[in-house]
Amino acid sequence: MAFVTVNDVTLHYRHSYGVGIPIVFLNSLGTDFRIWDAVIHQLTVNAPILCLDKRGHGLSDDGPITMDALVGDVSTLMDHLDMKAALICGVSVGGLIAQGLAAARPDLVAGLMLCCTGARIGDAEGWNARIQAVEDQGIASMAEAILERWFSEGFRSGRLADLAGYRNMLIRTSAVGYAGVCAAIRDSDFTDQAPRITMPTHCIAGAIDLATPPALVQALASLINGAHYEELDNCGHLPSIEQSAATARSISSLHETLR
Numbered sequence: 001m002a003f004v005t006v007n008d009v010t011l012h013y014r015h016s017y018g019v020g021i022p023i024v025f026l027n028s029l030g031t032d033f034r035i036w037d038a039v040i041h042q043l044t045v046n047a048p049i050l051c052l053d054k055r056g057h058g059l060s061d062d063g064p065i066t067m068d069a070l071v072g073d074v075s076t077l078m079d080h081l082d083m084k085a086a087l088i089c090g091v092s093v094g095g096l097i098a099q100g101l102a103a104a105r106p107d108l109v110a111g112l113m114l115c116c117t118g119a120r121i122g123d124a125e126g127w128n129a130r131i132q133a134v135e136d137q138g139i140a141s142m143a144e145a146i147l148e149r150w151f152s153e154g155f156r157s158g159r160l161a162d163l164a165g166y167r168n169m170l171i172r173t174s175a176v177g178y179a180g181v182c183a184a185i186r187d188s189d190f191t192d193q194a195p196r197i198t199m200p201t202h203c204i205a206g207a208i209d210l211a212t213p214p215a216l217v218q219a220l221a222s223l224i225n226g227a228h229y230e231e232l233d234n235c236g237h238l239p240s241i242e243q244s245a246a247t248a249r250s251i252s253s254l255h256e257t258l259r
């Protein structure tokens, strides 16, 4: 657990040492970097690992939130830690940030693992409605609907303590931070940029993900030269939690191909 103030916000991060190409984990809307813990424990590579709570999430400050700021925080932190090109592994908005980093700082990206994400996620109407709901009624008012997108029915009925814990993670997210990231997602579209990605890329979809359905992830993969597409059964929007072993396997395999 460590903190650094960059770009006028204090960010919470965890950096562990290892050998070879580092792996950087970027989490989704309403989650913090603990969603990667089970994956990290199951990696078969001993790489340096960086996890961070994006602005407005976890123990990081709120600050003004735009996609450029979210991307800039990752690159500034990587520079601060003197990191070289890494496998950038992002889920959902984390996948958008990863695509933004590949465009803005290709020197920091050795490969991309894009989980449950698209070149664009949702539409302006949906994000504006969500921002309004957070501002008027708070995140808790939407929690059940969000958890239905995050997790399969089997997870929600069979892992009640985990469900309660992840609900806590969600509703304890700063409302300002949550709304700010919704706006950053609303304003981001990497459709034109995706065909310019040259790094080895693997896209993972959750077969029953209601937030970024398989077709959206497949469409992203088809825009990126040579990208691999994989669909995980019994998996909603957060493969790092619901299918951690399969996710760790895919990350380890991609990592082993990188130079």
Ligand SMILES: O=C(O)CC1=CCC(=O)O1
Pocket: 027, 028, 029, 030, 091, 092, 093, 094, 121, 146, 149, 185, 211, 237
């Ligand atoms: O809350 C959701 O709908 C899931 C989600 C969309 C973007 C993101 O990062 O998470």
